[in-house]
Amino acid sequence: xxxxxxxxxxxxxxxxxxxxxxxxxxxxxxxxxxxxxxxxxxxxxxxxxxxxxxxxxxxxxxx
Amino acid sequence: xxxxxxxxxxxxxxxxxxxxxxxxxxxxxxxxxxxxxxxxxxxxxxxxxxxxxxxxxxxxxxxxxxxxxxxxxxxxxxxxxxxxxxxxxxxxxxxxxxxxxxxxxxxxxxxxxxxxxxxxxxxxxxxxxxxxxxxxxxxxxxxxxxxxxxxxxxxxxxxxxxxxxxxxxxxxxxxxxxxxxxxxxxxxxxxxxxxxxxxxxxxxxxxxxxxxxxxxxxxxxxxxxxxxxxxxxxxxxxxxxxxxxxxxxxxxxxxxxxxxxxxxxxxxxxxxxxxxxxxxxxxxxxxxxxxxxxxxx
Numbered sequence: 001x002x003x004x005x006x007x008x009x010x011x012x013x014x015x016x017x018x019x020x021x022x023x024x025x026x027x028x029x030x031x032x033x034x035x036x037x038x039x040x041x042x043x044x045x046x047x048x049x050x051x052x053x054x055x056x057x058x059x060x061x062x063x
Numbered sequence: 064x065x066x067x068x069x070x071x072x073x074x075x076x077x078x079x080x081x082x083x084x085x086x087x088x089x090x091x092x093x094x095x096x097x098x099x100x101x102x103x104x105x106x107x108x109x110x111x112x113x114x115x116x117x118x119x120x121x122x123x124x125x126x127x128x129x130x131x132x133x134x135x136x137x138x139x140x141x142x143x144x145x146x147x148x149x150x151x152x153x154x155x156x157x158x159x160x161x162x163x164x165x166x167x168x169x170x171x172x173x174x175x176x177x178x179x180x181x182x183x184x185x186x187x188x189x190x191x192x193x194x195x196x197x198x199x200x201x202x203x204x205x206x207x208x209x210x211x212x213x214x215x216x217x218x219x220x221x222x223x224x225x226x227x228x229x230x231x232x233x234x235x236x237x238x239x240x241x242x243x244x245x246x247x248x249x250x251x252x253x254x255x256x257x258x259x260x261x262x263x264x265x266x267x268x269x270x271x272x273x274x275x276x277x278x279x280x281x282x283x284x285x286x287x288x289x290x291x292x293x294x295x296x297x298x299x300x301x302x303x304x305x306x307x308x309x310x311x312x313x314x315x316x317x318x319x320x321x322x323x324x325x326x327x328x329x330x331x332x333x334x335x336x337x338x339x340x341x342x343x344x345x346x347x348x349x350x351x352x353x354x355x356x357x358x359x360x
Binding site: 007029030031032033034036040041042043044045057058059060061062 | 064073074075076083120121122222265266267269270271274275282284285288289291293294297298301302304305
C-alpha cells in the first residue's frame with residue numbers, strides 16, 4: 001500500500017501506483033496540488049513503488 | 064517525463080507550455096517569466112526602491128526572494144493582522160526568511176496599534192475580507208509613502224488574477240475591470256505605483272519554485288478567508304485548465320489584448336483632501352480607513 005499524507009494532515013492508504021491515478025481517486029486537481037516524495041517533486045506520470053510514502057501539498061490560497 | 068532542456072528526470076510538468084523541467088531548468092524558466100512580466104508591463108527598473116508586501120505565504124516570499132536575487136533594492140513589508148495563531152505563525156516565517164537571506168523588513172502590528180482584524184470584524188458591519196483589505200491597503204500606502212518607496216510589489220499570480228478577472232466579468236463591473244492591469248500607476252502624492260511581477264506564473268508553478276528552493280512559507284489558509292468566492296473561481300478555472308491547458312493564460316492575456324481598453328475609466332480630476340484624522344491624502348474629508356476606525360469608539 002502507498003501512504004499518502006494529505007494537506008489537512010490526515011494520512012490515507014491507496015493501492016493505486018501512478019500519481020495521476022492517485023489524484024483522480026482523491027478528487028484532486030493536478031493544477032491545485034504538488035506531490036512530493038521526500039525532497040523530490042513527482043510528475044503525474046510517475047509510478048510509485050509499493051510502501052512508498054508521498055505528501056500532497058495544496059498550492060491554492062484564497063487571499 | 065524528461066526535462067525539455069536536458070533530458071534529466073523532470074520534477075514538474077507544465078501542460079500549458081507542453082513542457083516538463085528539472086530543477087535547474089524550471090528555475091531558469093521561472094526567472095525568465097518574472098523578468099518578462101517586469102519588462103513587458105514596464106513595472107520598475109534598477110533605480111527603483113521597491114516595497115514588497117509580504118504575508119508569509121508562498122507567493123510573497125518567492126517574489127521577495129527572486130527580486131532580491133535579481134539585485135533589485137527591496138524591503139519587505141509585513142502587517143501583523145492580529146489573527147491569533149495564524150498571524151503568529153506567519154510572522155515567524157517572515158522573520159526567519161528575512162534573517163536567513165539578510166533582507167530588510169518593516170513590520171506593522173495591528174495588535175499594538177489597537178485595531179487587530181478580529182476587533183474590527185466585531186465592530187464594522189462589512190465582510191471581514193473587505194475590512195482586512197481596507198486596513199492592508201491603508202498601511203501598504205502609508206508605509207510606502209512614509210518610506211519614500213517608488214513602487215509597491217505584491218505576489219499576486221496568474222491564478223489570483225484570472226480568478227479576480229472572472230469575478231469581475233461575471234458582474235460586468237467596469238470600475239473593477241478598469242483596475243486589472245498588473246502595473247497600476249501612482250495616484251496623487253500618497254498612492255504609489257502597484258505591480259504584480261508573478262502575473263505570468265500559476266499558483267502551481269510558484270508552489271513548485273518554493274518547494275524546490277527550500278522557501279519555508281505558511282501553508283495554513285487564513286481562517287478568515289474560508290469560503291471566499293475567489294476559491295470558487297479558482298476551482299472552476301482549474302477544472303477548465305485540466306480539460307483545456309492554457310485557458311487561464313489565454314483568458315488573462317486576451318482580456319488585455321481585446322477588451323481592457325473598453326473599460327478604461329475616464330480620467331477625472333478628483334479633488335484630493337487631507338484626511339482630517341490621520342493627515343494623509345484622501346478622496347474624502349476623512350479617509351475610508353479612519354472612517355472604519357471610528358466604529359471602534
